[in-house]
Every structure is written in C-alpha cells, then in structure tokens.
Amino acid sequence: MKILVTGASSGIGAACALRLAKAGHRVVGVSRSGTAPEGVSGRVLDIREPEAVEARLQEIVEELSGLDALVNSAGVAVGGPLEDTPIHLVRAQLETNLFGATCLIRAAVPYLRNGSGGRLIHISSLAVAVPLPFQALYCAAHAGLNGLCEALRHELEPVGVRVTVVSPGSVRTGLTANRQTASAGVSYATAAGKALAANDRDEESGISAERIASAVEKALTARVPPERLDVAHWHEKASGPLRRVLPEWLFRRIIASHYGI
Numbered sequence: 001m002k003i004l005v006t007g008a009s010s011g012i013g014a015a016c017a018l019r020l021a022k023a024g025h026r027v028v029g030v031s032r033s034g035t036a037p038e039g040v041s042g043r044v045l046d047i048r049e050p051e052a053v054e055a056r057l058q059e060i061v062e063e064l065s066g067l068d069a070l071v072n073s074a075g076v077a078v079g080g081p082l083e084d085t086p087i088h089l090v091r092a093q094l095e096t097n098l099f100g101a102t103c104l105i106r107a108a109v110p111y112l113r114n115g116s117g118g119r120l121i122h123i124s125s126l127a128v129a130v131p132l133p134f135q136a137l138y139c140a141a142h143a144g145l146n147g148l149c150e151a152l153r154h155e156l157e158p159v160g161v162r163v164t165v166v167s168p169g170s171v172r173t174g175l176t177a178n179r180q181t182a183s184a185g186v187s188y189a190t191a192a193g194k195a196l197a198a199n200d201r202d203e204e205s206g207i208s209a210e211r212i213a214s215a216v217e218k219a220l221t222a223r224v225p226p227e228r229l230d231v232a233h234w235h236e237k238a239s240g241p242l243r244r245v246l247p248e249w250l251f252r253r254i255i256a257s258h259y260g261i
C-alpha cells in the first residue's frame, strides 16, 4: 500500500510509519521537523497551514504514484485550567489536532477515493470517552475529530473509503514531555498540579507506541476494517463501558479521585 503517516517524527506516528515500512508498504511521513524512521521518506509539513498541506499532498501523491491510506497521528497536548490558558496555546491545541487534522483529511480524500479502496485511520484518544481534568482543550479537539470521522463515513463509504478511529489510552511517547502547560492561577493551582502529575504518571507507565502501530497495521490490512478500536491497558478500556452504566456524577467522582482532585 502507499501510505501517508502524519506525526511520523515521534511516538505513535513514528511507530506506525516504521512498522508499515518494515511490512513492505511504501510510506511517507510528515511532521514539522521532517524526520522519520528508517525506511520512511520524511517530509516537512506543518498541518496547521492549509495551503502547504494541499501542495505537499500533491507532491507526495506524485512521489508515491497514488495514495491508499492516511494515518493521521500528528498532534500536540495542552494542559492547564481553561481560564488561565493563553490564547496562543488555545490555538495551538485546536489548530493542530482539530483544524490541521481536518485540512489534512479534506486534502487527502480525493486521492483516497481514486484508489482501490482507500483507508483513513485517525489516531484519536480515550480522552473522548473519559474527560480528563485540566485537559479540556485536548478533550475538545479529539472529540471534534471523532465527530468529523463518524459523520464522514456517510460520505466516504459510498465512494470506497473506510474510516477507522483508533483510541489509545495512555501511551509512552514524547507527548508527555512536549505537553504545553498553562501556569494555573491560585484558584486551580493545587488541583491542576495534582491532575497533570497523575496524567504524566499514567502516560509514563502507559502501553508502548508499537501496540498502537500493530493495531493500525491490522486495521489497514483487514478486508473489512473496524470502525473503532480502543488500544489501552484493561482498566482504561473499562472506563467507557463503566461510564455508560454509572450515573454521570459518580463516574466524574471516580475520575476525579483517580487524578487526586
């Protein structure tokens, strides 16, 4: 397959690009730095720039002579109380994970539907099912993209493109160190500090990015790919079903207690 992976310089995107290249697929990886694992052709692209996205997509499709799949993994994480978050960080979160990802998908669709059964794999987050304290923007961006992907199936399935939303729980990647955290004012400082420290601990003891890459490879090569895949420690996977059976206030209390707030 001819595959484009975004966010291929680090973490989940890098693991996916490497695994797919090793399996014999032709893989191009994009990121702002343009670095990519061995066997993957790396390109510089900032997905927040729609004109650059369209131009780069065209070049990549020419290089690959087509495009069978997009694995959408580029993303950033912003933490901290919303009211203390400077606008440039609000923009960074929404422009990367929501706007940028949307531009990328929009630009890739014409190429995906011209092939023999295109695939769109979006790397989402269990943060959609489990709202994370002091990561409201991160949750909002991922929830927005999930909505986009779910509604898109109506448009894309009839033209031969299958959409899979992969939701990782905590994963050990560069995301933890790269998280941009707004400094919390007095009203939230203690709670925000505890919640974000607990979140860091979860990610540091999370699953490997290779687990996500393996699930992505299976979804890409399945005759009928799954619409949704949760890839996480069992206790994180259990949160979604738990939320459906518990009263909302109780579920929120359990989450708050996990994050020490």
Ligand SMILES: NC(=O)c1ccc[n+]([C@@H]2O[C@H](COP(=O)([O-])OP(=O)(O)OC[C@H]3O[C@@H](n4cnc5c(N)ncnc54)[C@H](OP(=O)(O)O)[C@@H]3O)[C@@H](O)[C@H]2O)c1
Pocket: 006, 007, 008, 009, 010, 011, 012, 013, 030, 031, 032, 033, 034, 035, 045, 046, 047, 048, 073, 074, 075, 076, 077, 096, 097, 100, 123, 124, 125, 126, 167, 168, 169, 170, 171, 172, 173, 174, 175, 176, 178, 203, 206
């Ligand atoms: N790690 C987790 O626990 C976890 C859990 C659930 C979901 N996720 C989601 O998985 C996705 C990948 O995260 P990760 O954990 O692999 O993080 P990561 O190791 O920090 O990798 C993020 C990747 O996105 C790229 N990127 C960031 N901004 C970009 C931009 N504007 N244009 C192009 N590329 C950009 C980065 O490369 P450059 O800096 O070179 O641009 C990097 O390659 C994110 O959407 C994240 O929310 C992660």
